[in-house]
Amino acid sequence: MQNLSLRLRTFAAALLTLLIFIPLAAFTLEKAFNSSLTQSMLQQLRVQSLSLISEFEFENGKVVMPEQLYNDQFNLPDSGLYAFIQSEKGILWQSLSTLHWQTAPTLSRPNTGDELFIEHFDFNDDYFIYAYTAEFDNVDDYQAVSFTILQDKAIFNAEKQKFANTLWKWLALMAILLLLLLLISLNAALLPISKLNRQIVQAEKGQLKRIDQTYPPELETLKTSINHLLDSEEQQRSRYKNSLSDLAHSLKTPLAVLSGNSQLPHDAKEPIQQIDQQIQRQLKRAAAGASSAFESAVEIKPLVEKLLNAMAKVYLDKNITLHFEQHQHSIYLQADTTDVMEILGNLVDNACKAAKQKVLVSTFSMSNKIAISVEDDGAGIPADQRQALLKRGTRLDSYKEGQGIGMAVVSDLVAAYQGKLEIDKSELGGARITISFTVPTPINKCTRSGNVPADFATR
Numbered sequence: 001m002q003n004l005s006l007r008l009r010t011f012a013a014a015l016l017t018l019l020i021f022i023p024l025a026a027f028t029l030e031k032a033f034n035s036s037l038t039q040s041m042l043q044q045l046r047v048q049s050l051s052l053i054s055e056f057e058f059e060n061g062k063v064v065m066p067e068q069l070y071n072d073q074f075n076l077p078d079s080g081l082y083a084f085i086q087s088e089k090g091i092l093w094q095s096l097s098t099l100h101w102q103t104a105p106t107l108s109r110p111n112t113g114d115e116l117f118i119e120h121f122d123f124n125d126d127y128f129i130y131a132y133t134a135e136f137d138n139v140d141d142y143q144a145v146s147f148t149i150l151q152d153k154a155i156f157n158a159e160k161q162k163f164a165n166t167l168w169k170w171l172a173l174m175a176i177l178l179l180l181l182l183l184i185s186l187n188a189a190l191l192p193i194s195k196l197n198r199q200i201v202q203a204e205k206g207q208l209k210r211i212d213q214t215y216p217p218e219l220e221t222l223k224t225s226i227n228h229l230l231d232s233e234e235q236q237r238s239r240y241k242n243s244l245s246d247l248a249h250s251l252k253t254p255l256a257v258l259s260g261n262s263q264l265p266h267d268a269k270e271p272i273q274q275i276d277q278q279i280q281r282q283l284k285r286a287a288a289g290a291s292s293a294f295e296s297a298v299e300i301k302p303l304v305e306k307l308l309n310a311m312a313k314v315y316l317d318k319n320i321t322l323h324f325e326q327h328q329h330s331i332y333l334q335a336d337t338t339d340v341m342e343i344l345g346n347l348v349d350n351a352c353k354a355a356k357q358k359v360l361v362s363t364f365s366m367s368n369k370i371a372i373s374v375e376d377d378g379a380g381i382p383a384d385q386r387q388a389l390l391k392r393g394t395r396l397d398s399y400k401e402g403q404g405i406g407m408a409v410v411s412d413l414v415a416a417y418q419g420k421l422e423i424d425k426s427e428l429g430g431a432r433i434t435i436s437f438t439v440p441t442p443i444n445k446c447t448r449s450g451n452v453p454a455d456f457a458t459r
Helices: 006-055 154-204 217-260 266-289 300-314 337-354 383-390 405-416
Strands: 057-059 062-064 081-087 090-094 115-123 125-138 141-152 297-299 321-326 332-334 358-366 369-376 420-425 431-438
Touching: 006 081, 006 115, 006 125, 006 141, 006 154, 057 125, 125 154, 141 154, 154 217, 217 266, 297 300, 300 321, 300 337, 300 358, 300 369, 337 358, 337 369, 337 405, 337 431, 383 420, 405 420
Parallel strands: 321 358
Antiparallel strands: 057 062, 081 090, 081 141, 115 125, 125 141, 297 332, 358 369, 369 431, 420 431
């Protein structure tokens, strides 16, 4: 839940609300409609019962009813409306609509003056039952007579289903319209955040120095804080560069004087050169360590192709084949271009020195990692020395084939950008040096292919 966007969270909350509200609303409306329809049916059956009572009478102890009733449904067989008149002696009369009934249902008789209404009466089909008992003068006594009406529920159920279908159709349409309205409202409400996010991304890529658009009051404070951070970062980088430049100039002059001193003992020249190399190394490391999180993203492919063209001229006499393989789309690294050239330049130069016939540079990415590997078909690096070469404090110029102070600079620069340097055996027969970096967001979504190391995904 923590990684879900605000838009998705709000939409999910609204969707959950609708998923709860729509069924509850449908259930409530269906219950209200069914209750209203049932009450309407009760009133109709009461009216039908009163019409029967008005037409019923005893004459010389016999039941007298007209041959044709006013309501034609009582006169038509299987019309769906049926009537029975009964006393304690049994059924006295039944409507012509029951003509095809083989047996009469067992009917309950309410007390005199009372009514009985049953919503579900199962006799061949589902029926409503309404019964009312009244007293009639029969010769010398009053006799209780019950008037029972059965109404087939087929029409009632059809009306219920029709209402339910219409209700769900309109509620679903309303839910869709509400969701669309919510999406439009969300996009309008979150548009300033999206604009601010795009400007932050541009600032991270070095395309903007400051966030300059106008935002709602809730985001203006955040905008001011980000601009203050960008200004502080720029000022800090400027101070670092100026201080390092001053330090480099102040140290180079005394060292140049010492190196050019003819009276300097021969044994002191080599330590002075080592001091100069160490100063250059540490200055390079400090400059890389001061790199900004808002550094422009550098595309690797053009730099590699530029280096390979240069190395092909430098090592023309060795007749080396320099090849570049890019298994996915172009990858980018947020770093200083000079630092990237320093890293790749040393790796490719050392590979050319060690190679016999071929040097291969490969770039690839997976998830939020990118990597560059440089391989050669030379003698390689013994396995018992690889781990020692990667230990902190161990010089990486302790193996042969021209791997000098440049590898130490590579190690420091890679570490300064929170990267990782690994040495293993290449399929070409020599060494393979792989540098990998974690990027803030996936550069390219891809699968492993070609020359990608099998363990890269788990590093």
